[in-house]
Amino acid sequence: xxxxxxxxxxxxxxxxxxxxxxxxxxxxxxxxxxxxxxxxxxxxxxxxxxxxxxxxxxxxxxxxxxxxxxxxxxxxxxxxxxxxxxxxxxxxxxxxxxxxxxxxxxxxxxxxxxxxxxxxxxxxxxxxxxxxxxxxxxxxxxxxxxxxxxxxxxxxxxxxxxxxxxxxxxxxxxxxxxxxxxxxxxxxxxxxxxxxxxxxxxxxxxxxxxxxxxxxxxxxxxxxxxxxxxxxxxxxxxxxxxxxxxxxxxxxxxxxxxxxxxxxxxxxxxxxxxxxxxxxxxxxx
Amino acid sequence: xxxxxxxxxxxxxxxxxxxxxxxxxxxxxxxxxxxxxxxxxxxxxxxxxxxxxxxxxxxxxxxxxxxxxxxxxxxxxxxxxxxxxxxxxxxxxxxxxxxxxxxxxxxxxxxxxxxxxxxxxxxxxxxxxxxxxxxxxxxxxxxxxxxxxxxxxxxxxxxxxxxxxxxxxxxxxxxxxxxxxxxxxxxxxxxxxxxxxxxxxxxxxxxxxxxxxxxxxxxxxxxxxxxxxxxxxxxxxxxxxxxxxxxxxxxxxxxxxxxxxx
Numbered sequence: 001x002x003x004x005x006x007x008x009x010x011x012x013x014x015x016x017x018x019x020x021x022x023x024x025x026x027x028x029x030x031x032x033x034x035x036x037x038x039x040x041x042x043x044x045x046x047x048x049x050x051x052x053x054x055x056x057x058x059x060x061x062x063x064x065x066x067x068x069x070x071x072x073x074x075x076x077x078x079x080x081x082x083x084x085x086x087x088x089x090x091x092x093x094x095x096x097x098x099x100x101x102x103x104x105x106x107x108x109x110x111x112x113x114x115x116x117x118x119x120x121x122x123x124x125x126x127x128x129x130x131x132x133x134x135x136x137x138x139x140x141x142x143x144x145x146x147x148x149x150x151x152x153x154x155x156x157x158x159x160x161x162x163x164x165x166x167x168x169x170x171x172x173x174x175x176x177x178x179x180x181x182x183x184x185x186x187x188x189x190x191x192x193x194x195x196x197x198x199x200x201x202x203x204x205x206x207x208x209x210x211x212x213x214x215x216x217x218x219x220x221x222x223x224x225x226x227x228x229x230x231x232x233x234x235x236x237x238x239x240x241x242x243x244x245x246x247x248x249x250x251x252x253x254x255x256x257x258x259x260x261x262x263x264x265x266x267x268x269x270x271x272x273x274x275x276x277x278x279x280x281x282x283x284x285x
Numbered sequence: 286x287x288x289x290x291x292x293x294x295x296x297x298x299x300x301x302x303x304x305x306x307x308x309x310x311x312x313x314x315x316x317x318x319x320x321x322x323x324x325x326x327x328x329x330x331x332x333x334x335x336x337x338x339x340x341x342x343x344x345x346x347x348x349x350x351x352x353x354x355x356x357x358x359x360x361x362x363x364x365x366x367x368x369x370x371x372x373x374x375x376x377x378x379x380x381x382x383x384x385x386x387x388x389x390x391x392x393x394x395x396x397x398x399x400x401x402x403x404x405x406x407x408x409x410x411x412x413x414x415x416x417x418x419x420x421x422x423x424x425x426x427x428x429x430x431x432x433x434x435x436x437x438x439x440x441x442x443x444x445x446x447x448x449x450x451x452x453x454x455x456x457x458x459x460x461x462x463x464x465x466x467x468x469x470x471x472x473x474x475x476x477x478x479x480x481x482x483x484x485x486x487x488x489x490x491x492x493x494x495x496x497x498x499x500x501x502x503x504x505x506x507x508x509x510x511x512x513x514x515x516x517x518x519x520x521x522x523x524x525x526x527x528x529x530x531x532x533x534x535x536x537x538x539x540x541x542x543x544x545x546x547x
Contacts, residue, residue, distance in 0.1 A: 024542075035452025035543045042535040089542075094382055096538040118383035121304055123311040132304065135297040136384045140290065 002093040003110070006103035014108065014188055014220045015068040015091070020100030022061040022086050022244075023053060030056040050099040060086045062244045064100070068188065073214055073221040075235030075253070077228070077260050083244040084224045088114065088192045091222065104188075105218075111137055111186035116177035122166035126157055126176055129165050133177065137184045147183035154209075155179040156202075171199045178206055182213075189213075189221045207234045228257050228280070294390060301394040306401065325413075347505045351419040354410055355504060356473040359497045362403045362432065363439045367464055369395040370443025371457065374537065375450045378544050388537055396440070411504075422507030431503050434519035435496040441526040444533040448540045471497060492518040 008016065025031035034054060041048060053059070061083045068074050076084050089095045091102055092112030104110070119136045120129045130151055134144040152161050155175040165173060181189075189210070211234065214221050225231055231238060231253065238256035240248035242263060250256035261280050265273045310316040347355075370392070374381065377391050411421060442460070450457040470484070471493040488494050495514035502509035509515070 031543050032452045032454070035448075035540055038539055039448055039452065039532065039536050043532055089382070093385060094538075095542050098539075112385060114383040115379070119380050119386070121308055123308055124304075132300045135293070135300040136380070136386050138293055138297075138385065140293045141296050 002090060002095075002097045003102050003104040003108070005106040007106065008103070010067075010069075012069045012071075013067050014070060014105050014218070015222075016103040017064050017066050017087075017091070018101045018103065020061055020064040020087075020090065020097070020102065021050065021059065022083070022090060022095065022099070023050070023057050024060045024086075025054075025057045027056040030054070059244045061090070064244075064246060066239060066246060066249065068220045068222060070218055070220060071214055072237050073210065073223055073235045075231035075238045076222065076224045076241060077226065077231055077238060077257065078241030079264055080226070081243075082241040084241055085114075085192055086244075087241070088112065088190050088222065088224055092190050108188060109184070109186040110188045110190060111181055111184045112190040112192075113178075113181045114190075114192045116174055116181070120165055120173075120177065123164055125164055126155075126161040126168070129176065130161075130180055133180045134183065137181065139184060144183075147185075151176070151179040151183050154182060171202060175202050182209065187218050187220070189219075189223075191221065192224045193226070210234060228261070232257060294387070297386065297390050298393050298397065301390065302397050302401075305394065305398045347419055351414050351505075352476075352501075353474055354414065355501050356497065358403070358407055358410055359432065359435065359500055360468055360471065360473045360493075362399070363435050363493065363497065364464060364468075365399050365403070366396075366436050366439025367443045367446070368461075369399055370440045371446035371450060371460070373443070374447045374541060375544075378541065381541055382544070392440075392444075396436070399436075421505055422503070424507035425504040428500055428504045431515075432500040434515070434522045435493075435500065437526045438492065438496055438518075438522040441522060441529040444526075444529045448533060448536050451540050452543055467491070467493060473497070492521070496522070 003015075006016070025034055034057075038048070064083075064087060066074075076087065078084050086095065090097055092110065092114065094112070094114070120133055124132065127148075130148060131141070131144055134147075135141075139147075152158070155161075155172075155178075157172060157176060160168070160172070161176075165176075168176070207230075210221060213219060223231070223235060235253055237249070237251045238253050238260075239246050240256055240260045240263065247263065248256055248259050250259070258277075261277060262273070265276050268276065310319070313319070315322070373388065373391055373395060377386075377388075380386050380391075381388060411425075414421065442464075446457050446460045449460070470487050470491055472488060495511050495518045498511050499509045499515040502511070
């Protein structure tokens with residue numbers, strides 16, 4: 001398990017990431033060789049020094065530290081390859097934590113949504129997929145039965161819940177998948193670009209739901225997106241990542257996003273930067 | 286989400302088994318009938334080959350087509366165990382990298398699906414053989430027990446190869462070919478007692494000779510003269526599975542993160 005249970009001195013803290021590092025290899029053949037080597041080492045019980053980068057390796061995450069508190073929708077932004085998804089996969093127990101620690105309040109439930117439709121079957125009906133996806137989220141049959149009406153109502157599918165998923169529009173699929181994720185009733189929600197699909201009305205409904213949901217005691221959201229407008233609308237704190245590091249942490253969302261965009265344009269000269277910045281602001285804010 | 290109850294794990298296993306068994310037949314009119322059609326084709330092929338005198342095997346305890354039919358089914362059971370397990374990470378990479386589905390659930394699901402896929406045609410084969418007048422022994426009811434070590438052996442090799450399939454593809458491909466080749470070094474389409482000395486030696490030291498031969502003998506003649514070899518091979522298979530699962534569980538997540546394009 002990647003999460004280490006911990007009673008925090010500050011009772012508002014749900015999750016704490018300390019000195020988290022993750023390295024990957026940028027070359028396929030080296031990647032394979034290191035993989036074989038790691039398996040060999042594990043057989044003989046030898047643990048390599050994680051702090052040392054081997055040839056062609058790079059830090060996908062470097063010395064990451066932050067806390068997630070109750071009531072927070074913590075938006076994580078960063079350019080492609082900045083380490084957002086790696087961070088989420090570590091917190092979501094997909095990748096093993098090999099360097100650093102992720103502490104969580106004891107008994108906390110985490111629901112990770114990395115790909116809304118992952119595991120769902122096109123040839124199964126919406127209803128069958130509710131049970132399948134619910135089971136993938138760790139729900140029992142009884143829990144799913146209990147939440148079935150909520151899922152059908154929230155997804156606004158009505159009678160179409162008994163149609164094959166393959167016949168749904170992308171928006172309908174997103175509505176169903178998001179409703180199932182919501183029905184898991186977690187303490188922490190990890191959303192990785194999960195709300196990139198669906199129509200505007202449904203997206204608005206999801207955001208409103210997320211904002212009211214997080215106000216309940218013991219709830220928090222870690223929300224990764226490259227969409228500045230979404231972060232602006234939904235987050236109440238923002239982390240900006242670059243090359244595997246957190247370079248900005250602010251509760252002033254607008255300021256943090258401006259910092260992010262300016263940082264993305266830092267290699268341009270002043271005039272070009274101002275021009276691009278204005279375009280992004282006009283488009284995204 | 287925290288999976289604190291085995292009940293939720295088993296519910297997920299059941300859901301995954303259901304998908305594996307039914308999704309490929311959702312658009313098929315014949316549906317699960319395909320599970321019965323495959324052995325019928327196998328019977329036809331071997332009866333025709335035997336009738337044409339194409340194959341001249343050694344001495345077998347039961348009519349040759351029956352011998353081959355049962356042997357091939359048992360071999361298929363081993364090969365499926367190997368191929369299912371050796372693909373458990375690569376075939377489920379998306380689910381494993383985007384959901385909190387534990388890989389152990391997928392391993393159990395694969396085993397259950399394999400047992401179902403094996404037992405339906407196997408029962409069907411036995412009925413067909415009885416109808417054609419082949420005598421099977423009453424002690425054949427012990428068959429499900431004596432076939433377990435073969436399953437264990439297949440899973441043990443497959444789990445290690447599943448790691449190789451991600452980080453050492455050449456090794457995994459070599460293993461796949463070796464498994465195919467192994468069929469010809471195992472008494473499947475010929476009798477265990479051969480006149481060619483060097484093949485006889487290979488057959489003698491091939492664990493599958495015993496792990497496949499004893500279940501076949503138990504089913505057909507109610508006993509075997511290979512119990513000693515079977516016992517040792519079963520013991521080694523059990524130990525191998527323990528070691529293999531240890532290596533797999535230590536490396537599964539670390540290996541999975543090396544998947545490119547996920």
